[in-house]
Amino acid sequence: MPAQDDENDILSLKHHLVNWLFTPLYLLVLFSTVTGYIAALKLSNQPYDIVLIERARLMASRFDLAAEGALPRQDELLPNGARGLVYSLFDRRGQLVLGNASLPRPRPADWSAQGTKLRDTIYGGGKVRLLTLRFQTTRRMPGSEFVLVLAEPDDDRLALGRSILGNIVIPQFIFILIAGLAVWLGFKRGFEPLEKLRQVVAKRRGDDLRPLDDSMAPGEIRPLIQEVNALIARLKLTMEQQKNFIANAAHQLRTPFAGLRAQAELARREDAPPAIKAALEGICEGAGRCSRLVTQLLTLVRNEPEARAGIPMQSLDLHRIAQEAAMQWVPEAMTRQIDLGYESGSVQLPVFGDEHALRDLIDNLLDNAIRYTPNGGHITLRTGYERGAWLRVEDNGRGIPPEERTRVFDRFYRVSGSGQPGSGLGLAIVSEVAQRHGAAVEIEDATDGVGTIFVIRFPHHAEAV
Ligand SMILES: Nc1ncnc2c1ncn2[C@@H]1O[C@H](COP(=O)(O)OP(=O)(O)OP(=O)(O)O)[C@@H](O)[C@H]1O
Ligand SMILES: [Mg+2]
Structure with a gap:
């Protein structure tokens, strides 16, 4: 039932936990990733900016070192190792004096500003950090005031930013994973007693009304x-x-x-x-x-458990009880010309039980055997011992169809067309008594395919009778 499952899911504690714990946690990680990214970019800019400013100042100082009236040489201006750096130099009139003409020209603000200015821009199809430095030379030159424009590709800064971000985000993800695992394990362990309780309840008989054991359940439950x-x-x-x-x-x-x-x-x-x-x-x-x-x-x-609760069980001899029962049913069997016999493999069969109840059990099995076996039939009551006493009632009557063999133990259930009056309670009594004695009841196929065999197996009881 998918609709029912959905409803269960919505009501489940796990669902609430995921909603109220993990959703904010994920949002928090998202937020911290975004702010971390911005902070990482800022952090990674700082050292590169310092180096870039220093480099620009160094380039400006070359003008003071150059020969009187001359401009420094290209290779003097850009020292080795300045990977990807592009520059241009403009004089006070805005004329390009040296360097790359395609670089953005200095803006009026760059002329009015003192010292260096930094900004991000696009150049040559990629992001660059653009520095403008307004400086004056102490030497005499044509126009002693210049603006140096220096562009550095952003690649290294981005790589550093990403590695800083990685160092922030990866531990956070690991933290969430560990938190999720811990919560899941905690949940599993916390719910284990409840699962055990569920299994105990699932195995219970419908009439077992003992209180549930709450000692292992979590305090909240x-x-x-x-x-x-x-x-x-x-x-x-x-x-x-x-x-x-x-x-x-x-x-x-x-x-x-x-x-x-x-x-x-x-x-x-x-x-x-x-x-x-x-x-x-x-x-x-x-x-x-x-x-x-x-x-x-x-x-x-x-024979119901409540009624029998106060009646003590004792060591009994099943052989004696069965023999007495068989003898009492002989006259009834004779009226129907049924041959009722008793056979026992042992002279003493210890069972732990209640004699009255065991008589009710045997009486009902024999009553059924006589009732549902045609005149002139055969019934044998057998007892024996094999890992516990057992009792068999075999007849050569109409038999019970396999599909009816569990239902016949229900109260008031009768197989239709049995042709005999009855209330449908006999086998319910048999079942109650057997349960109280911890015995198993089975209906077996008759050896030659005609009739019914009821077998009751009692648990092992070693005490001598
Ligand atoms: N030995 C048997 N052979 C064939 N059918 C049987 C035998 N024992 C029980 N049954 C079938 O099982 C049904 C249930 O038996 P159960 O003893 O519970 O009720 P009942 O005999 O009909 O009524 P009562 O309460 O009077 O015993 C019967 O109606 C009968 O059809
Ligand atoms: Mg009966």
């Missing part, structure tokens, strides 16, 4: 987690109230349904017109279903 915990506590209370209500309602309904069923059974035995008999039959069946639903509801509520 802790109040939020505490509020979430308070909300969980309120939710837990509401859910408990709802469960209590269901349990109470089921309790209240139990006796009237049992009474209704008994009355209907009694009435059915009396002589009555066929229509009334059929109606009584329906009432009996309906009352029976209601009683079954109420019983299953009560069993489920009894």
Whole structure:
């Protein structure tokens, strides 16, 4: 969902951090780069200007050294090493006396100014630093007042300016990079506990309403987690109230349904017109279903974690419990001509658990096996030990399609077309009990492709029974 991602991005702390920390920081660097560039150019001009002024003065002093009435020679005026320097000399009348005629002529201000004047201009297609020096010779010459114009290319100054700028800007960029890295690392480390908390919450079962551990969360987030915990506590209370209500309602309904069923059974035995008999039959069946639903509801509520919290778990022998359960279901199986057998690979199977709950689990598995296996079928209850006790219920009934195998554990879920009455709570009870015992429940394919195999694997429990 890109729109959702955009929204998350805008709300994210990282987004705010980048906006409020890095944007001003980048602007600051931009500003300091521009001002640094100007300052670097100024700085790089200074030493070159001093040298240029000195050179001009030196050139002017050559006039004093020249022979009386003569002008200095070209090579005397421009000493060696004056790379790229171009000059011109004008007399008081503005006539070019010596040097390059293409250089800009001195302006009136240059004549009025005392000493040297410096400015930037364009000459010969490039930027140059132009110096004008007004001077007088002490020797007698035709017109003893001159203006020397000296042009120096800007290349060296720019190179120096750029290297100064580089020395300012590069450390600043490195500083921003280090700051960015430090902030990113800080963020990552600061959010690690939150990420762990997220993973813990993601793995939780929907009915696990224990408070979240806020001890590792950053101080700023802790109040939020505490509020979430308070909300969980309120939710837990509401859910408990709802469960209590269901349990109470089921309790209240139990006796009237049992009474209704008994009355209907009694009435059915009396002589009555066929229509009334059929109606009584329906009432009996309906009352029976209601009683079954109420019983299953009560069993489920009894096996929910909150209800079982106070009941202690103990060392038990799964072999004994399974054997007793199988024996109790034999008469029911016989009414359907189903062969119900029990096989155990071990005489003692230690499990740590709650006997009532384990009986509920086995009863529901056997009830289903009998209910969904046609008359004359076979059911085998097996137990054994392999890294923990296990229990299998195998039947050769209608089977459960693979795509239904997770859903059948949902409350009130029934596979359509099962042809049997039921409330859809039996396997939910099995699942609750297994979870409470840390056991895994699996539905396997029958070996010959006909029927269902339920396998419950309990965790290892070494204690002797
Ligand atoms: N051994 C089995 N063979 C075939 N189908 C089964 C078997 N056990 C369960 N099922 C299917 O799974 C569904 C859910 O079973 P579950 O025991 O939860 O509910 P139920 O048997 O319909 O009702 P009740 O609450 O009375 O047990 C059943 O409706 C049935 O279709
Ligand atoms: Mg059932």
